[in-house]
Amino acid sequence: MDKPILIIGAGQAGMQIADSLRQEGYEGRVLMIGEEAYPPYQRPPLSKDFLAGTVTQEQLLLRAPDVLERKKIELHTHARVVKIDTSAQRVELSDGTQIDYAKLALTTGCRARPLPVAGADLQNVLTLRTLVDTKTLAAALAQAQNIVVIGGGFIGLELAATARGMGKQVTLLEGADRLMARAVSPVISTYFRDYHQAQGVHISLQAQVQEISGEAGKANGVTTRDGHSYPADLVIVGIGIVPNSELAQAIGLECHNGIIVDVYSHTSNRDIVAAGDCTVRKGSAPDQWLRLESVQNAVEQGKSAAASLLGRERPFTAAPWFWSDQYEVKLQMAGLSAGYDHTALRGTIESGSFSVFYFRHGKLLGADSVNQPKEHMATRRMLDKGVSPSPEQVQDLSFNFQTLLK
Ligand SMILES: Cc1cc2nc3c(=O)[nH]c(=O)nc-3n(C[C@H](O)[C@H](O)[C@H](O)COP(=O)(O)OP(=O)(O)OC[C@H]3O[C@@H](n4cnc5c(N)ncnc54)[C@H](O)[C@@H]3O)c2cc1C
Missing domain, CATH: 3.50.50.60 (FAD/NAD(P)-binding domain)
Structure with missing residues (x-):
């Protein structure tokens, strides 16, 4: 049998790599190994709708089992990788099983602190x-x-x-x-x-x-x-959470509270990619390290990792975003506000629908939106395009951000 592209960790990032490999046209074997009992599932509802009982276990699944089968994505659940031998290109599971691989991706996520x-x-x-x-x-x-x-x-x-x-x-x-x-x-x-x-x-x-x-x-x-x-x-x-980076450390990959990757999801070993919560990357400020624990990060790094595994380049440079649901309040964050020197408010706090925009030297860093999904989407697009509204424009509810995005 062919040696597979092997993905350690069957979560959001692992699933994305497998899916993206197929989308990129890769026809060889793809094998995901996950220590949990279930196929890859969404974690965000765990603290929200699933716990409240309004979302079923089936609805949590990222892909239905027949989709995995159709895409020929192999999955070993209940299987924990305990050792990687990079020179033999082989991993060992906790039950002693050895599996050879052609290429390797690490998507081992985090555990609760x-x-x-x-x-x-x-x-x-x-x-x-x-x-x-x-x-x-x-x-x-x-x-x-x-x-x-x-x-x-x-x-x-x-x-x-x-x-x-x-x-x-x-x-x-x-x-x-x-x-x-x-x-x-x-x-x-x-x-x-x-x-x-x-x-x-x-x-x-x-x-x-x-x-x-x-x-x-x-x-x-x-x-x-x-x-x-x-x-x-x-x-x-x-x-908080602690990255599962022990396997990476054991094979000498550079780590800094997570496995260090670049925008292509390359680790310090060019033959190995990593994606999702277990990774960390350099921010734009000196000594700034970004460990983004979000669905977007897992998905986008997963796409970059799949491309890199196939020798292609698909950098992940989009502005980070995240959301949190508490009661009927939706908080959506775009960009990274650390280091801001000025804020501007759009909407009123009393109305329960407002955004705080963050600036540094007049340049937009990001915004946190409370029940303002349109402002959140506009902020992401402005950040990706590198355009900044002025604080006055932010405060003026009649000002439409689309004018800056045309
Ligand atoms: C309760 C909760 C709520 C969240 N809410 C939000 C939200 O509202 N918005 C948002 O953007 N993000 C949210 N997140 C974060 C988001 O779910 C994560 O960022 C995302 O799941 C990361 O995906 P991942 O693939 O990197 O890691 P994971 O999904 O954690 O997957 C990693 C997998 O690797 C497995 N693994 C680890 N080591 C091994 C090994 N040696 N062998 C085999 N398998 C291994 C783990 O068991 C795990 O299944 C939430 C997370 C949690 C827990």
């Missing part, structure tokens, strides 16, 4: 990354009344919103002085804090968790360093 405090290993302290995690969480939520969510980033806030939607008492503890601090400006943080509070979530900022207390192996509360105690019958930890 563990909380380094006493009690984090108690039975009802949960994290969320996989479908199995969601099933465990859904079962625990059905039994719980008092939930403490640790971490006020996207996942923590989405989980708080979903749990509130189920009528649970929710306390959210965030160590920083505002929500989603790494990604959005204070205006957006404050809007979401107020929104969650109005929905009945108790939010504590600058809350450094010291310990999770428990009895008979089960958590019953969370204590913060300032001496506060929060009773809980379920604790959910959402404090």
Whole structure:
């Protein structure tokens, strides 16, 4: 049998590489190896509609099983790669099986960051990354009344919103002085804090968790360093993710909190590509590293990786974007706002439909839009075209961004 192009990790990025290889006309074998029990599925609904029960497991699948079959994309689930031998071009699975490959792609994603405090290993302290995690969480939520969510980033806030939607008492503890601090400006943080509070979530900022207390192996509360105690019958930890880059490190690929790739998804070994959450790339500022944990990044890097595997060039240079759904509020982010020196508001915060535009030296860096999908789309197009509206144009609701995009 021919040696396949082998993709380690059957998630969003892995699926995209396999699909794009076929779209690029590659007719040889394509084999995806994934340690989870399921074919590639979407993760975003795990903290939202799937957990709330309004999306089925079947709807999560990125491609129906018959599509994989039709495209002749081979998939080994329940299979974990434990070793790569680059000189023999062979991988080894945890059950000892050896598989030869012609070319290699790494799309190993990330895992939930563990909380380094006493009690984090108690039975009802949960994290969320996989479908199995969601099933465990859904079962625990059905039994719980008092939930403490640790971490006020996207996942923590989405989980708080979903749990509130189920009528649970929710306390959210965030160590920083505002929500989603790494990604959005204070205006957006404050809007979401107020929104969650109005929905009945108790939010504590600058809350450094010291310990999770428990009895008979089960958590019953969370204590913060300032001496506060929060009773809980379920604790959910959402404090970020850690890249699965150990395999890459073991074969000497350059890593820096993720596998370093360029815009073509090449790793430091020209024969190996990597894509998705497990990667990191250089930003435009000195010492700036970008690890973009998003569907767009996984998909676009996947397309670049497939092209590179076939010796073609398809750089991923589009502006980054991301979204988060909390209650009926849709937050959409375009561009990277880090380093802004000026902001301009479009719409009003009171109306619940507004965007914060970020500028540096008069140049548009990006915008965070709240229930303003058109502004989000326009921002992405302006960033991709390299055009900037002025702050005055942003504030003027009668100004149509399309004039700049013609
Ligand atoms: C709850 C949740 C909500 C999210 N919401 C959003 C959102 O609203 N918007 C957005 O843009 N993004 C969102 N994301 C992020 C988005 O889902 C990820 O960026 C995307 O899934 C990354 O795809 P990936 O292929 O890089 O990694 P993954 O989808 O994680 O796939 C990696 C796969 O590799 C497997 N693997 C790892 N090591 C091995 C090995 N050695 N052998 C075999 N298999 C291995 C893993 O088990 C995993 O299945 C969310 C993520 C989560 C968890």
